[in-house]
Amino acid sequence: MAHVLEQGDTTLTETGAAQVSGLIGSLDPRVRILAAIGFGIVVVGLSSLTALGAAMVLSAALLWASRLPLGPTLKRMAMMDGFIIFMLVLLPFSIPGDPIFTLWGVAASWQGLWRAVEIALTANAVILALMTLVGTMEPVTLGHALYKMRVPEILVHLLMFTIRYIEVLREEYLRLRGAMKVRGFRPGTNWHTYRSFGYLVGMMLVRAIERSERILGAMKCRGFSGRIYLLQNFVLTAADRRFSVLFVIAMGLLICLELVWR
Template sequence: MAHALGPNETTLTHPGSRRIAGLIGSIDPRLRILAAILFAIVVVGLSSLMTLGIAMGLSLGLLVLSGLPLRATLKRMAMMDSFIVFMVLFLPFTVPGDPMFILWGMPATWQGLWQGVDIALTANAVILALMTLVGTMEPVTLGHALHALRLPETLVHLLMFTIRYIEVLREEYLRLRAAMKVRGFRPGTNWHSYRSFGYLVGMMLVRAIERSERILQAMKCRGFSGRFHLLQDFTLTAKDRRFATVFAGALGLLICLEIAWH
């Protein structure tokens, strides 16, 4: 008997991929990609801190609707914020304006602080929206959705092959590193280490080319003619239209508030 997934459950539907069973996961992938692009364009164009705060709240709302684990997602966001924190700390000392205080003879300005906060809110809102709208897709579904949006087939093929074989190349790299360790190699700051890593990169490239040629021959033997036949047809539903209407309204509200508060 099939088990109905709860709002926060995940399931494996393709080797190596995870599908998040949330409200966002039930929206047409094409619509989610377009929504993420439009959201990023609108948020990058905002300059009011109040409007950016609302945009950040909208991204957090998408996170709740996506069904992603809150703690794990925010932990991944914190990795990016570790860089942004340094930027917020140093920008007040590099942007001219009204001084807040003086440290070791260098004035820290309010304008630099607000500019750092502006960049931090923009980056967090956009990245979180991309993680919830696009990051919750299976890689294969993302490729099919990009193809349905009329992206060049060559780019879609590159994406699909990269997703499929990136782990294979990683395993090849680990085997080569293990072979180097068995032979007594210990990395250091010397020419021998630099040459060894150069040989490692070269061997990775050679093996990648050889593997790609074998894969191409195997695909041709199976009748590959340069096109992938999609196994999924995307259709807009009433839920998709409601989501598009609400999301477009939220973006319109952000633009109106930005104009009013600018």
């Protein structure tokens, strides 16, 4: 997953970092989260290729509206496809049906091919909608919105802590890797590499736990009581209502497509 990050990229943008604006960026975070979940559930239920194609178009429209950088976003999607490609390639051979061609005595079927296309479309449409609707949010805003949506407080705390410390710990990891590198460490398939990586992970954990003790002390000093104080209140605007109505209509259309073109 490391190659998701360009040189100099931070893992997650923290508070105050440049936010992607655009049509999506101005919407209420709660609306965006609910829209993404609704979209996911509807699209996973679809099976006609026409409807799935329409869902993909809708995701692409959301991507355009969110003004996320096209290249990197599509690259991330392509990397996810890289993960599932083996499963998809096996499908035409494992689903029986009308043969397309035969490879080493195993027939590839049209039914299997369509099933693979169906899965690929679903997976890409849903993940793209999730990245454009929710991924464009500041991570801290995501935590606040989830809290407002009655996600258990402790889970939100855990999420916010994770968001806060991922970048700090990644920097620590890069420092340790740098220190290993200047001492001439070159990873390979050998005992020394695995031992060094094991010690690296162990050291990261020891430091993480020591850090968490300091954090707890600092938080107690400031009277941490486990409450989440929101810096801003979320208000539903007319634009949010318009988006919600349009989105629900779009979902309805997808379901209609599914029912008509079975």
